Amino acid sequence: MGLGNCQIKVKMEMERETETEIQRFYRNKTVFITGGTGFLGKTIIEKLLRTTDVKRIYSLIRKKRGQDIQERIDLWEKEAVFEVLLQSKPDALRRVVPIAGDCLDPDLGISVTSRGILAAEVQIVIHGAATVRFNEPLHVALAINTRATRLLVQLAKQMVKLEAFVHVSTAFSNCVVDHIEEQFYPDLLTSSSEKVLEMTDQLSDQLIDNMTADLLGSFPNTYTYTKALGEDVILREAGDLPVCIFRPAIIIASSRDPVPGWIDNLYGPIALVYGVAYGILRxxxxxxxxxxxVVPVDYCANVALATAWKTAAARTSSPPAIYNFAPSEQNLLTYGQFRDKTQSIGEKYAVSKMIWYPFLHCMTTAWLFPLAAFFYHTVPGFALDLALRIVGRKPRMLKIYQKIHTNIMLLRPFTCRSWKFDLKNRDHLWQCMSPQDQDIYQFDMLALDWDSYFTRALRGMRMYLCKEPSSPASIAEGQRVWRRFYLLHRTLQVILIGSAAAVIWQLLNRIFSF
Structure with missing residues (x-):
């Protein structure tokens, strides 16, 4: 028994010697994460468990669809994001402890007992809980994105062992300016976070929602506005907490960790790619x-973990450090390049259940869009719905297109405009990391090869969102369907162009016959 203990001790000492600075920072630490069931949250938890010897991760989780909070974590064992982790550490998820709560509830819905545990044990907080819906009613967005931030700051002030607090915001929290620096922008708000939250305590939800246009000012939606207010909460109320703000751009599929191309949602530009892949969005x-x-989700998780390490090392920062995270100036990507790259790779990873050849025409004239959408979407949608009715099935395409058109209008402020992001703090963080940490916690956007990345991302979208297997037979079937619809598409173009030419020819003949 004594010899066995000695061997274990020697092994532990060897592991400590090979640890990187960031890994050493997280050893035996207790972390509290909000938003842990989300896309980024699950990626952060997976990376923590796989690359560090973290002691415990408390995750704020609400009951959903009748599921117990522990049941929601147990279901993670079936998710692809945790597959690699569980192969090497089968019991890793036992280190994740659910804390019952809800950002919509008073005091975050956390019980007195749980608050006591968090206050006594937590050393690192990563606050990522948010509603990312652009058209969320203002009273809901304020409760989740702003008030919950204040409540978490108040809880953090009770944490006697706190070393770092990372507030996850968004690179577009101050999107009303074209050049977004790594600083606070309180002057962009129509009212301070303190005044707005005071109003939410005094007024009904309906009155708050009726004031949306006046409160938002120049902000395009309730999401960016309430995230800006959340940053204002940090500026005004964090005090001497060891806090920083992490502002990721649009988060999409993973680049390499834990598996290349992993994604579990249809937010933002991925919804466009998904619609195009099926031949629905044109x-x-x-x-x-x-x-x-756009930035890969695994890079974002790595930045979040690295900023906590850096914040703890700095101990205090007044005002709190802000880290913008967007593509590097020397490796930018335009929407045109995004479209062309995804379409050029699309044939290789085509989905077998497409309804037409995938293509996308882009335009910027908002008033002309409804007319174009009528011919590109509504007319084909009506024809498909008619066919569904004939075979006795429920029509659905026109309803789908209504949702698509609504989302396109919501995305327009971001798909038709460019921003310049200051990235000095992000670059400094990268330079402070050892080569070993840079390899494990990679987030160098300058070195990202977009062509290789989108190959992995489209393969991942096909597998994780479209639910089509990655087998050679399935991929070959998708390519066969793609080629068939390509021929039909070209044939239809020839017919339409020929018909249009014939009509024009007839009109010209009648005109000149007079």
Whole structure:
């Protein structure tokens, strides 16, 4: 028994010697994460468990569809994002402890007992819970994105062992300016976070929603506005907490960790790619020359973990450090390049259940879009619905197109405009990391090869969102369907062009016959 203990001790000492600085920072630490069931949250938890010897991860989780909070974590064992982790560490998820709560509830819905545990044990907080819906009613967005931030700051002030607090915001929280620096922008708000939250306590939800236009000012939606207010909460109320703000751009599929191309949602530009892949979406309001600020989810998780390490090392920062995270200036991507790259790779990873050849025409004239959408979407949608009715099935295409057109209009402020992001703090963080940490916690956007990345991302979208297997037979079937619809598409173009030419010829003949 004594010899066995000695061997274990020697092994532990050897592991400590090979640990990187960031890994050493997280050893035996207790972390509290909000938003842990989300896309980024699950990626952060997976990376923590796989690459560090973290002691415990408390995750704020609400009951959903009758599921117990522990049941929601147990279901993670079936998710692809945790597959690699569980192969090497089968019991890893036992280190994740659910804390019952809800950002919509008073005091985040956390019980007195749980608050006591968090206050006594937590050393690192990563606050990522948010509603990312652009058209969320203002009273809901305020409760989740702003008030919950204040409540978490108040809880953090009770944490006696706190070393770092990372507030996950968004690179577009101050999108009303074209050049977004790594600083606070309180002057962009119509009212301070303190005044707005005071109003939410005094007024009904309906009154708050009725004030949406006046409160938002120049902000395009309730999401960016309430995230800006969340940053204002940090500025005004964090005090001497060891806090930083992490502002990721549009988060899309993973680049390499834990598996290349992993994604579990249809937010933002991925919804466009998904619609195009099925041949449903054919026209959108997109400026092909505008910069497309997308970042892989695993890079974002790595930045979040690295900023906590850096914040703890700095101990205090007044005002709190802000880290913008977007593509590097020397490796930018336009929407046109995004479209062309995804379409050029699309044949290789085509979905077998497409309803037409995948293509996308882009336009920027908002008033002309409804007319174009009528011919590109509504007319074909009506024909498909008619066919569904004939065979006794429920029509659905026109309803789908109504949702698509609504989302296109919501995305327009971001798909038809460019921003310049200051990235000095992000670059400094990267330079402070050891080569070993840079390899494990990679987030160098300058070195990202977009062609290789989108190959992995489209393969992942096909597998994780379209639910089509990655087997050679399935991929070959998708390519066969793609070629068939390509021929039909070209044939239809020839027929339409020929018909149009015939009509014009007839009109010209009648005109000149007079």
């Amino acid at each position: 026209i959108a309001l997109v400026d092909v020359n505008a910069q497309h600020s």
